[in-house]
Amino acid sequence: MSSLPSASRRKFLAMAALAAIPAALVNQRALAADAELPHVSPDDPTAKALNYVADASKLDAKTAPTFKAGSTCASCVLFQGKPGSAFGPCGVFPGKSVSARGWCASYTKAG
Numbered sequence: 875m876s877s878l879p880s881a882s883r884r885k886f887l888a889m890a891a892l893a894a895i896p897a898a899l900v901n902q903r904a905l906a907a908d909a910e911l912p913h914v915s916p917d918d919p920t921a922k923a924l925n926y927v928a929d930a931s932k933l934d935a936k937t938a939p940t941f942k943a944g945s946t947c948a949s950c951v952l953f954q955g956k957p958g959s960a961f962g963p964c965g966v967f968p969g970k971s972v973s974a975r976g977w978c979a980s981y982t983k984a985g
């Protein structure tokens with residue numbers, strides 16, 4: 875058996891590893907950027923207007939009649955956080971992050 879296939883395989887793996895580095899860096903930067911976004915404050919005018927809360931389990935149903943139990947930002951189509959992340963960007967609050975356990979009146983179930 876020639877050593878060429880093995881050398882070619884090593885070269886291919888090395889090239890694949892090098893090609894993966896930029897994607898990994900972009901992903902790390904995106905995660906870091908998401909983590910660095912300031913959290914939406916309950917005092918934010920948009921947050922107040924939409925009854926945003928960082929913890930949907932503490933939501934007063936009287937103030938949010940459209941809330942359905944189990945609805946959280948993590949299952950909202952507008953949540954842009956990574957699966958499993960505690961916070962993430964939301965299309966309603968540009969430049970800020972919302973809690974995955976949060977909720978607001980713009981909630982739209984994903985899927």
Ligand code: SF4
Binds near residue numbers: 926947948952980
């Ligand atoms: S639009 Fe969706 S993700 Fe954004 S704050 Fe409201 S419920 Fe959460």
